[in-house]
Amino acid sequence: xxxxxxxxxxxGGQTTKCGVVxxxxxxxxxxxxxxxxxTEVEPYIASVADALKKIIADADVDGSVRGIGVGAPNGNxxxxxxxxAVNLTWGGSRSIHxxxxxxxxxxxxxxxxxNDANAAAMGExxxxxxxxxxxxxxxxxxxxxxxGIVINGEVVYGxxxxxxxxxxxxxxxxxxxxxxxGKTGCLETYASAVGVARTAREWLELTDEPSSLRSLxxxxxxxxxxxxxxxxxxxxxxxxxxxxxxxESFADxxxxxxxxxxxxxxxLARAKEFLTGPIEKAMNANVLPLWRxxxxxxYSILKESDAAILGASALGWEL
Amino acid sequence: xxxxxxxxxxxGGQTTKCGVVxxxxxxxxxxxxxxxxxTEVEPYIASVADALKKIIADADVDGSVRGIGVGAPNGNxxxxxxxxAVNLTWGGSRSIHxxxxxxxxxxxxxxxxxNDANAAAMGExxxxxxxxxxxxxxxxxxxxxxxGIVINGEVVYGxxxxxxxxxxxxxxxxxxxxxxxGKTGCLETYASAVGVARTAREWLELTDEPSSLRSLxxxxxxxxxxxxxxxxxxxxxxxxxxxxxxxESFADxxxxxxxxxxxxxxxLARAKEFLTGPIEKAMNANVLPLWRxxxxxxYSILKESDAAILGASALGWEL
Numbered sequence: 001x002x003x004x005x006x007x008x009x010x011x012g013g014q015t016t017k018c019g020v021v022x023x024x025x026x027x028x029x030x031x032x033x034x035x036x037x038x039t040e041v042e043p044y045i046a047s048v049a050d051a052l053k054k055i056i057a058d059a060d061v062d063g064s065v066r067g068i069g070v071g072a073p074n075g076n077x078x079x080x081x082x083x084x085a086v087n088l089t090w091g092g093s094r095s096i097h098x099x100x101x102x103x104x105x106x107x108x109x110x111x112x113x114x115n116d117a118n119a120a121a122m123g124e125x126x127x128x129x130x131x132x133x134x135x136x137x138x139x140x141x142x143x144x145x146x147x148g149i150v151i152n153g154e155v156v157y158g159x160x161x162x163x164x165x166x167x168x169x170x171x172x173x174x175x176x177x178x179x180x181x182g183k184t185g186c187l188e189t190y191a192s193a194v195g196v197a198r199t200a201r202e203w204l205e206l207t208d209e210p211s212s213l214r215s216l217x218x219x220x221x222x223x224x225x226x227x228x229x230x231x232x233x234x235x236x237x238x239x240x241x242x243x244x245x246x247x248e249s250f251a252d253x254x255x256x257x258x259x260x261x262x263x264x265x266x267x268l269a270r271a272k273e274f275l276t277g278p279i280e281k282a283m284n285a286n287v288l289p290l291w292r293x294x295x296x297x298x299y300s301i302l303k304e305s306d307a308a309i310l311g312a313s314a315l316g317w318e319l
Numbered sequence: 320x321x322x323x324x325x326x327x328x329x330x331g332g333q334t335t336k337c338g339v340v341x342x343x344x345x346x347x348x349x350x351x352x353x354x355x356x357x358t359e360v361e362p363y364i365a366s367v368a369d370a371l372k373k374i375i376a377d378a379d380v381d382g383s384v385r386g387i388g389v390g391a392p393n394g395n396x397x398x399x400x401x402x403x404a405v406n407l408t409w410g411g412s413r414s415i416h417x418x419x420x421x422x423x424x425x426x427x428x429x430x431x432x433x434n435d436a437n438a439a440a441m442g443e444x445x446x447x448x449x450x451x452x453x454x455x456x457x458x459x460x461x462x463x464x465x466x467g468i469v470i471n472g473e474v475v476y477g478x479x480x481x482x483x484x485x486x487x488x489x490x491x492x493x494x495x496x497x498x499x500x501g502k503t504g505c506l507e508t509y510a511s512a513v514g515v516a517r518t519a520r521e522w523l524e525l526t527d528e529p530s531s532l533r534s535l536x537x538x539x540x541x542x543x544x545x546x547x548x549x550x551x552x553x554x555x556x557x558x559x560x561x562x563x564x565x566x567e568s569f570a571d572x573x574x575x576x577x578x579x580x581x582x583x584x585x586x587l588a589r590a591k592e593f594l595t596g597p598i599e600k601a602m603n604a605n606v607l608p609l610w611r612x613x614x615x616x617x618y619s620i621l622k623e624s625d626a627a628i629l630g631a632s633a634l635g636w637e638l
Contacts, residue, residue: 135478152473156470158578160609168607173491181607183605255485256575257475259477288500288502
C-alpha cells in the first residue's frame with residue numbers, strides 16, 4: 001500500500017475513461033462513464049468523483065494517490081480550465097475551471113489538466129516509445145491530427161497554454177481543403193482518418209481507376225486500409241499520398257525543434273505498413289541535409305485500450 | 320571593479336567583433352579583427368585572445384569577467400564546436416572545438432557558443448525588445464533568414480543542438496526557388512535580402528510595369544527599399560509579397576510554439592513601414608482563430624552596431 005499511484009482521466013465527447021496507474025504503467029483498476037448525458041458540469045464532476053472513489057477502492061490504493069492527470073479537449077495546462085469545448089455537452093463556449101472543481105470534489109487531491117495530444121506525448125515519454133527521449137514530437141492521427149511537442153523533457157505549452165496545433169499548419173497553400181477550423185489546406189484535412197476518407201471519395205470521383213472501394217457506400221479510412229491490405233492499387237496510392245503530405249510537414253517540424261524522433265499514434269497509425277515508406281521518403285527529401293536519415297519515425301507501443309488513461313495519468317507524476 | 324561583466328564575440332566570415340558588456344547592455348570597450356586572413360584556427364584563436372586581453376584592459380575589468388559568449392555560423396551550443404562552417408577561411412568541412420580552445424587561450428575563462436540567430440535571440444531577451452518574454456521567436460532577416468526560438472525562457476537547441484532553422488521551412492511547395500541548401504522553396508529564398516532582390520529581378524523581367532528599379536544594374540534589397548520610399552509601385556508590391564510570404568510562415572510557427580511575439584531583426588527589417596502591414600495581414604489570416612490578433616510583431620530595439628556583440632555576450636551570463 002505504500003507504493004505511489006496516479007489517476008488518469010481521458011475525457012472524450014461520449015465517454016470518460018478513468019484508471020489507477022502505477023509507476024510501471026500498469027492500469028490497476030479502470031472504469032468508463034458517460035460524458036454526454038450531462039448538460040451541466042457540476043453533476044458530471046460528481047459522477048467522475050464517484051467513479052474515481054470506486055476505482056481507488058477497487059485497486060485498494062486509498063492514501064497512495066499522488067495526483068490526478070486529466071486529458072481533455074481544449075484543456076489548458078496553465079489554468080486547469082477547459083475552454084470553449086463545443087464538443088462536450090456540458091462544455092460550450094466558456095471556461096470551465098475543471099481542475100479546481102475536480103480537486104474540490106476529491107477532497108483537495110491535486111489535479112493537472114492538458115489536452116489529449118499533450119497527454120499522449122506525456123504517456124509515451126513516461127511509459128512508451130519515447131521513454132528516455134528529451135526531444136520528440138507526438139503526432140496523433142485520429143479523426144483529426146493532434147500534436148504534443150516535447151523539448152528538453154517538457155511538453156511545450158507556449159505563452160497561452162495552447163501550443164502544439166500542428167494539425168492546423170498549412171499542408172496545401174492554395175486551393176487546399178476546407179478545415180473545420182475555418183482555414184483551408186490544414187494538415188488534418190489530408191492526414192487524419194477523415195482526410196484519408198476524403199481523399200478516397202475525391203479520387204474515386206475524379207478518376208476511372210478500378211478499385212474495390214467503388215462498391216462501398218460510406219467510405220472510412222478503415223475501408224481504405226482494408227482495401228490496401230487486399231492489394232487494391234488505388235487504396236495503396238491514397239496512403240502514398242497521405243504519407244507524402246505527412247512527411248513534407250514533418251520536415252518543417254524537424255527544422256523547428258530538431259527532435260530525436262517523431263512518434264505516431266492513433267487509429268490511422270495502424271496503417272503503418274503503408275505509411276512508413278512514403279513518410280520517410282518525403283521527410284528526408286524535404287529536410288535540411290544535416291537531418292537527412294537521422295530523425296527516427298516510431299510508433300506508439302502503448303496498448304491502445306490503455307493509452308488514453310496512461311497519457312493522462314502521466315501528468316499526475318508531476319504533481 | 321566589482322561589478323561583473325561578460326564578453327561577447329560575433330564571428331562573421333570577414334570580421335570578428337569583440338566587446339565587453341555590463342549587465343545593462345552597455346558596451347564598455349570593443350574591437351574588430353579580421354576573420355578571413357587565417358587559414359588555420361590556432362593563429363586565429365591567438366589573435367582573438369590578444370584582442371580580448373586588450374579590451375579587458377581598455378575597460379579596466381580584469382578579474383570581473385564572468386564568461387565569454389560566442390555567436391558563430393554553425394555553432395553548436397551542446398558541444399561548443401563550430402561544425403562544417405564552409406564560409407570561414409579556417410573552418411572547412413570539419414568540427415573545430417572552438418569553445419574549448421578559446422577557453423584554454425584565455426587561462427580557463429568559461430566560454431559558451433551558439434549560432435548567430437540564437438545569440439540574437441538571447442541578446443533580445445537579455446537587453447532588448449523581448450526583455451521579460453519567456454516565449455518568442457526571433458527571425459533575422461539578413462542575407463539569409465535565421466531564427467532563434469525561445470520557449471519557457473530558454474533557447475531551443477533540440478536533440479542535436481541545431482534546432483531553429485526556420486529559414487529552411489517550406490514557403491512555396493511546388494516550383495519554389497532553388498536554395499543554397501539544396502532544397503527548393505525555402506523561406507529564405509523569398510524573405511531574405513537576397514530573396515527580395517531576386518523577386519525584383521524576376522518581376523522586372525516578367526512584367527512591363529514601369530519602375531525606377533529598371534534603371535539599375537545590380538539590384539539589392541536596399542535599392543528596392545529606397546524605391547519603395549520614393550513611392551515606386553513595383554517596389555511596394557515586392558514588399559507586399561515578401562510580407563505575405565513571411566506572415567504565412569509565421570502563422571505555422573505560431574501553431575507550433577504559441578509565442579507571445581515574433582521579433583524581427585536584420586537589414587531587411589529596416590523596411591518595417593512596408594513589411595508590417597502585409598505580414599500582420601497574412602499572419603492573422605492563416606493562424607487559428609484563437610491566436611488571431613493576439614501575437615505581437617515587434618522589431619529589435621538594439622543598436623545595430625552593438626547588436627551582434629550584445630547577442631553573443633548574453634550567453635556569458637549563463638556561465
